[in-house]
Amino acid sequence: MKIGALAKATGTKVETVRYYEKIGLLPLAARTTANYRDYGSDHLARLSFIRRARDLGFTLKALSELLTLSDDKEQSCEAVDDIASRHLAKIDQKIDDLITLRSELDRVINACQHGTVGDCKIIETLAPRPLS
Amino acid sequence: MKIGALAKATGTKVETVRYYEKIGLLPLAARTTANYRDYGSDHLARLSFIRRARDLGFTLKALSELLTLSDDKEQSCEAVDDIASRHLAKIDQKIDDLITLRSELDRVINACQHGTVGDCKIIETLAPRPLS
DNA sequence: CTTGACCCTATAGTTACTACAGGGTGCATA
DNA sequence: TATGCACCCTGTAGTAACTATAGGGTCAAG
Known part of the structure; x- marks a missing residue:
C-alpha cells in the first residue's frame, strides 16, 4: 500500500x-x-x-x-509496566495541577463585576500586588 | 534594576x-x-x-x-471576561480528556499479569486488533 | 494530452522557552 | 595592579511533535 x-x-x-x-x-x-x-x-x-x-x-x-x-517477547514485562505506571503518575499530577488552576481561574472570573477595565477584577488579580 | x-x-x-x-x-x-x-x-x-x-x-x-x-481603563471589561472564560472552558476540556485517558490507561495497566512481554496485556492492548 | 489526485524531497514554521558560544563589564581581593 | 568571579551582552540552535509550504514528479481517466 x-x-x-x-x-x-x-x-x-x-x-x-x-x-x-x-x-x-x-x-x-x-x-x-x-x-x-x-x-x-x-x-x-x-x-x-x-x-x-x-x-x-x-x-x-x-x-x-x-x-x-x-x-x-521473552523478557519480563516489568519494564513495560514501569513505563506505563510512570506515565499514569504524570497524568495524575497533570490533572491535579489543572484542577487547582481551574479553581483559581474560576475565582478570578467570578470576581468580575462586568464594569470597565479600570475596575476589572480579572486584570486586578493578575496585576502585581503592592510591594510590602 | x-x-x-x-x-x-x-x-x-x-x-x-x-x-x-x-x-x-x-x-x-x-x-x-x-x-x-x-x-x-x-x-x-x-x-x-x-x-x-x-x-x-x-x-x-x-x-x-x-x-x-x-x-x-475606560473600556468595558467584557472582552477580558471573554478571554478568561474561554480559557476556563479549554481547561475544563483538558481535564475531562485527561480523566478519560487516565481511566483507560489504568485499565490497561491493571490487566498486566507481570509475566513476559509475549503475554503482556499492555503491549497487547496497544498492538493492533486483527482486521475484521 | 491534459487534468487531478496522488507521490517525492527539503526546509521553515509552530509554542514557549532553554542552552550554548563567544564575548564584555564591574567590583573585590591579593 | 592584576586577576578572578559574577554578572551582562548578542546571536543562534535546540526542545516536542508535528504541520505547512515550495517546487517538483507519476499515473490513470476522460
Whole structure:
C-alpha cells in the first residue's frame, strides 16, 4: 500500500508518517519504481501501535522504548509496566495541577463585576500586588 | 534594576526576560553606558502580570491581548471576561480528556499479569486488533 | 494530452522557552 | 595592579511533535 492508504488506515496524516520514518520510529519502506513508499502489514501494525500509544499520551521517547521492549517477547514485562505506571503518575499530577488552576481561574472570573477595565477584577488579580 | 534583579523579583529566568522583550511582550528597557538593560517599576509591574497570567495557563497570545485591553481603563471589561472564560472552558476540556485517558490507561495497566512481554496485556492492548 | 489526485524531497514554521558560544563589564581581593 | 568571579551582552540552535509550504514528479481517466 502507498503512504496515503497507510495514513488513512491508521488515522495519521501523510506528513506524520514520513516524520515517523525520519526519526526512526517507523522502519524504511520499500520503494516502487516511481520511488513511492510501499508499505506492508508489518508497517500497518507498527503504525497502529504508535497511534494507539500516542492517543494514550505516551511521548515518542517512551514509545520507542515500548517498541524496543515489545520486540523481545521473552523478557519480563516489568519494564513495560514501569513505563506505563510512570506515565499514569504524570497524568495524575497533570490533572491535579489543572484542577487547582481551574479553581483559581474560576475565582478570578467570578470576581468580575462586568464594569470597565479600570475596575476589572480579572486584570486586578493578575496585576502585581503592592510591594510590602 | 538590572535584568538579573528583575528576573529574581518576578521568578523568571534571565533568558526568558530577554525572550519576552524580543517578542514584544515586554517593552524595551533603557540601557546603561555598559549597554546593560535598566528596568524600572513599570517593567516590574508588567512582568509580574505576565508571570501571573502564565501561571494560570494563559498563552502568550491571550496574554498580549489581555495586556492591550488592560491599557484602556475606560473600556468595558467584557472582552477580558471573554478571554478568561474561554480559557476556563479549554481547561475544563483538558481535564475531562485527561480523566478519560487516565481511566483507560489504568485499565490497561491493571490487566498486566507481570509475566513476559509475549503475554503482556499492555503491549497487547496497544498492538493492533486483527482486521475484521 | 491534459487534468487531478496522488507521490517525492527539503526546509521553515509552530509554542514557549532553554542552552550554548563567544564575548564584555564591574567590583573585590591579593 | 592584576586577576578572578559574577554578572551582562548578542546571536543562534535546540526542545516536542508535528504541520505547512515550495517546487517538483507519476499515473490513470476522460
